[in-house]
Amino acid sequence: MSLLSKIYYPTDLKKLDVHELPQLCHEIREFIIEETSQNPGHVGSSLGAVELAVAIHYVFNTPYDQLIWDVGHQAYAHKILTGRRERFHTNRMYKGISGFPKMSESEYDAFGTGHSSTSLSAALGMAIASQLQGDHERHHISVIGDAAIAGGMAMEALNNAGVHQANLLVILNDNGISIDENVGAMKDYLLRIGKGQPSLHTRSNFFESFNFQYFGPTDGHDVIELVRQLKEIRNISGPKLLHAITTKGKGFKKAEEHQTIYHAPGLFNKETGEILDMEPPGQPPKFQYVFGRTLIELAEMNDKIVGITPAMPTGSSLNLMMAKMPHRAFDVGIAEQHAVTFAAGLAARGMLPFCNIYSSFMQRAYDQVIHDVALQNLPVVFCLDRAGLVGEDGATHHGTFDLAYFRAIPNMTICSPRNEEELRDMMYTAQLPGAGTCVIRYPKGRGTMKDWQKPFKALQPGKGRKIREGKDLAVISLGTLGNSVIEACSALERENISIAHYDIRYLKPIDEGLLHEVFINFDKILTVEDGTIIGGLGSAVLEFMADHGYQARVKRLGVPDRFIEQGTISELQRECGYDIEGIVRNAKFIVQGSK
Numbered sequence: 001m002s003l004l005s006k007i008y009y010p011t012d013l014k015k016l017d018v019h020e021l022p023q024l025c026h027e028i029r030e031f032i033i034e035e036t037s038q039n040p041g042h043v044g045s046s047l048g049a050v051e052l053a054v055a056i057h058y059v060f061n062t063p064y065d066q067l068i069w070d071v072g073h074q075a076y077a078h079k080i081l082t083g084r085r086e087r088f089h090t091n092r093m094y095k096g097i098s099g100f101p102k103m104s105e106s107e108y109d110a111f112g113t114g115h116s117s118t119s120l121s122a123a124l125g126m127a128i129a130s131q132l133q134g135d136h137e138r139h140h141i142s143v144i145g146d147a148a149i150a151g152g153m154a155m156e157a158l159n160n161a162g163v164h165q166a167n168l169l170v171i172l173n174d175n176g177i178s179i180d181e182n183v184g185a186m187k188d189y190l191l192r193i194g195k196g197q198p199s200l201h202t203r204s205n206f207f208e209s210f211n212f213q214y215f216g217p218t219d220g221h222d223v224i225e226l227v228r229q230l231k232e233i234r235n236i237s238g239p240k241l242l243h244a245i246t247t248k249g250k251g252f253k254k255a256e257e258h259q260t261i262y263h264a265p266g267l268f269n270k271e272t273g274e275i276l277d278m279e280p281p282g283q284p285p286k287f288q289y290v291f292g293r294t295l296i297e298l299a300e301m302n303d304k305i306v307g308i309t310p311a312m313p314t315g316s317s318l319n320l321m322m323a324k325m326p327h328r329a330f331d332v333g334i335a336e337q338h339a340v341t342f343a344a345g346l347a348a349r350g351m352l353p354f355c356n357i358y359s360s361f362m363q364r365a366y367d368q369v370i371h372d373v374a375l376q377n378l379p380v381v382f383c384l385d386r387a388g389l390v391g392e393d394g395a396t397h398h399g400t401f402d403l404a405y406f407r408a409i410p411n412m413t414i415c416s417p418r419n420e421e422e423l424r425d426m427m428y429t430a431q432l433p434g435a436g437t438c439v440i441r442y443p444k445g446r447g448t449m450k451d452w453q454k455p456f457k458a459l460q461p462g463k464g465r466k467i468r469e470g471k472d473l474a475v476i477s478l479g480t481l482g483n484s485v486i487e488a489c490s491a492l493e494r495e496n497i498s499i500a501h502y503d504i505r506y507l508k509p510i511d512e513g514l515l516h517e518v519f520i521n522f523d524k525i526l527t528v529e530d531g532t533i534i535g536g537l538g539s540a541v542l543e544f545m546a547d548h549g550y551q552a553r554v555k556r557l558g559v560p561d562r563f564i565e566q567g568t569i570s571e572l573q574r575e576c577g578y579d580i581e582g583i584v585r586n587a588k589f590i591v592q593g594s595k
Ligand SMILES: Cc1ncc(C[n+]2csc(CCOP(=O)(O)OP(=O)(O)O)c2C)c(N)n1
Pocket: 045, 048, 071, 073, 074, 114, 115, 116, 144, 145, 146, 147, 148, 149, 173, 175, 177, 178, 179, 248, 310, 311, 312, 334, 335, 336, 361, 364
């Protein structure tokens, strides 16, 4: 019988002899490979953190001791050891367990994560809370990667922690890579000390100058040695950091060799490591690819254009420009706030930055967009990737707030393409003189056009268009959901319901002429958007109606006012009621319900 099959909780783990732990780690690794080969997830980071998870739960008294996994994509071994092994096959699935730590899922998940570099602040807060509550025994542990520790929040927390005598242990899980190659001066520094002699104390190091006691560098895959060191460190009070050197993808050859691909590879063959691309050939391109290719074309025409990504070159396809024009494309690390103000600086000196940030990570840099870009009316083009519901990554990663949070800011142009051609034209239009601060939001995944590389056309910012005439109801949509509306209209036509369909294209400035036409001709209106219904397109239409004294029955479809968990995008759109069937159902209800 395997060791793992006897382990449900850390109490079972603690019954093992320390010399059995390497075998257990081996079994956990096999389990993760087996499971993720059939049900995609974050493979490389989790394989690299197996020994850390085992050693921490073996030594510390979780869940009394508080354990936080930064980003949380490396926490599969932790989940498996804390009551979720038998449910792990539902990882990232609709109604299954979350791919990230989540307080409501387990008492062992001391703090929910998903966005990077939060764990030090949270662990410090918990440690200070314990102090205030007179609890001096409890440990507060953050496990953080070498890319995440260079994020602004982590640096702020290090600075703050150094002046407290709180019971904080930072375990730096240093695998030398982010999703793509790690970047920045901190990476160079970690590489230097990582190569240093593995003694317990390294003098005059960065962390010691922040009043942390530094331990390491140590082999993060030697579980017996990790246990010994953690037991020793456990007895030392105050802020301390253990620097563990690990390998991303450890124990699975292909994952070690192709670390970027194996960050989240999708389905793969667990014997050979071959990636199994299930999509039939000849599909339209991903919006991400269209962005990457189009930016190069524009940059070749306009020498002011530069590209910026905070740590997502492959995900966003900015890697294409980085390869072709290395001096004009920048990966600034996990640093969304810096990315935005860095763009503002470039723009203030005459450059034209295309700053590509995933919609949900852009939440980090809201003030920078207001204070550093929009207030100064600087020409920066924000390309918001992964806008709308993103699927399996779940609540931490859905890009559902950007329309609402950007619409409130003066000087912004906000638009969303319905297809690849429009994405290209919106990017082209945004770099024309006088375009100002622009946001172009587009979803994860593929569009609908195979023949997308058409010559650029300048659009008229603030101008929507009518896609279809009709008489019973007007549907106003934004972005790729317009394609669902088109299908819904065909279905409704078969039932003799006649729908007019307008694609607003620009949420801001909004096409007032189009809205007058809608309100003059229709008293039943449906709005459809891939974002929260509070503050986005539906709200803009309601505001317009109130401001102009129109009266109509307006139904808004979008993400309701609650956090949406993980699942496939279509499952989640169905839950929110704006999949094709939901649009049909709502349209019928408005038309027939009030007939
Ligand atoms: C604020 C934010 N920006 C970007 C990301 C996307 N992201 C997830 S993991 C990751 C790299 C993390 O690298 P590291 O901290 O070294 O951990 P590793 O994956 O190597 O274990 C990035 C950029 C994120 N989760 N949060």
